[in-house]
Amino acid sequence: MMAQVAFYILAVLAVVSALGVITRENPVHSALWMLLTFFSVAGIFVQLGAEFVAAIQVLVYAGAILVLYLFVVMLLNPRAGGFIRMPAKYIIGSAVSIVVFFQIAITVWSSGIFKNGTIGPLPYAEGMNNVRAYGNVLFTKYLVPFEIASLLLLVAMIGAIVIARKD
Amino acid sequence: MELTLAHYLILSAVIFALGMTGVLIRKNLIVMFMSLELMLNAVNINLAAFSNYLQDMTGQIFIVFVMAVAAAEAAVGLALIISLFRNKQTINAEELNIMRG
Amino acid sequence: MNEYLPVAILMLIAGAVGAIMMFVGGLIRPKKYDKVKSSVYECGMPEFSDARKRYNVRFYIVALLFVLFDVEIVFLYPWAVAFGDIGLYGLVAMFLFLIILVIGFLYEWKKGALEWV
Numbered sequence: 001m002m003a004q005v006a007f008y009i010l011a012v013l014a015v016v017s018a019l020g021v022i023t024r025e026n027p028v029h030s031a032l033w034m035l036l037t038f039f040s041v042a043g044i045f046v047q048l049g050a051e052f053v054a055a056i057q058v059l060v061y062a063g064a065i066l067v068l069y070l071f072v073v074m075l076l077n078p079r080a081g082g083f084i085r086m087p088a089k090y091i092i093g094s095a096v097s098i099v100v101f102f103q104i105a106i107t108v109w110s111s112g113i114f115k116n117g118t119i120g121p122l123p124y125a126e127g128m129n130n131v132r133a134y135g136n137v138l139f140t141k142y143l144v145p146f147e148i149a150s151l152l153l154l155v156a157m158i159g160a161i162v163i164a165r166k167d
Numbered sequence: 168m169e170l171t172l173a174h175y176l177i178l179s180a181v182i183f184a185l186g187m188t189g190v191l192i193r194k195n196l197i198v199m200f201m202s203l204e205l206m207l208n209a210v211n212i213n214l215a216a217f218s219n220y221l222q223d224m225t226g227q228i229f230i231v232f233v234m235a236v237a238a239a240e241a242a243v244g245l246a247l248i249i250s251l252f253r254n255k256q257t258i259n260a261e262e263l264n265i266m267r268g
Numbered sequence: 269m270n271e272y273l274p275v276a277i278l279m280l281i282a283g284a285v286g287a288i289m290m291f292v293g294g295l296i297r298p299k300k301y302d303k304v305k306s307s308v309y310e311c312g313m314p315e316f317s318d319a320r321k322r323y324n325v326r327f328y329i330v331a332l333l334f335v336l337f338d339v340e341i342v343f344l345y346p347w348a349v350a351f352g353d354i355g356l357y358g359l360v361a362m363f364l365f366l367i368i369l370v371i372g373f374l375y376e377w378k379k380g381a382l383e384w385v
Contacts, residue, residue, distance in 0.1 A: 022189030093191030135350025156239030
């Protein structure tokens, strides 16, 4: 019972704040609504037994990426907020995403395995916890993606500095 | 009603659709990028839900890779926006129509 | 799941305390406003310009480097926790990871992105 109540509170918070992101005219307000989305999604992660990922969600998304967005909003101070002016495009854009949503939803509901898919805590061996199991899998099975992630960060670092600097 | 995998998948689909709407209807490039982050978050919920359902850590590991990609994307994309603003004095997606034939 | 119930209760109480304080404060404080009182307070001086003026692009570069190194640190946490299980192998893997990122660090150092000119 507790889990259901928590899930619905978090889900409603996440959806309402996501709506806030796309409907606020001021980019700063969008960014603050996005903060609430990130925290709600972190709560969902905790519920799914992914505590480490929930902590990283708050640390990286809410703590770093969002700050970067706010910096850029204040750096540019754009007056052009709002929505596209053509109502036809507006309606088409909304319709396309509604269609995409129903495609996913129908796929989920029509496949029986999803309806019976149970959600519960992940079983760990004695002395294991989420972060330790995470580290064990990351540094054995997924070592190559891990090293490639460092290359990705290197490229992003160099590229962003080259693009953003004036000279 | 017991919580099932479908609950989380539907939630993720709703957030994904909202993020997609934001990308399609907003004209401020920064807010379009924020909507992209919403879509990435929806994907992360999916990965966490399947990680729990399959009792496998792989989903959680790829969430952190998605976050690394999101950080790199935000860094380079926002640098591009700054560079664009410096050259054209606007980040309105409607006014950036120099490629229109 | 139930072990997070205290966290939820704590967050609820913390939010409620803040909300009640603001509500009660709004009820009982005197509401006398004048022009001087509601003007911008800037250490007793008249303000120079609008607060929403444009920032320097250097703020962005600092924030950007923070984000990327933050992600690097994220990968260090599970490594530190699981170090006893992965041992030397993990140490070599992490050194390779860090060397690649130190290349980026040296690049921006040479480029002068860390200096505030």
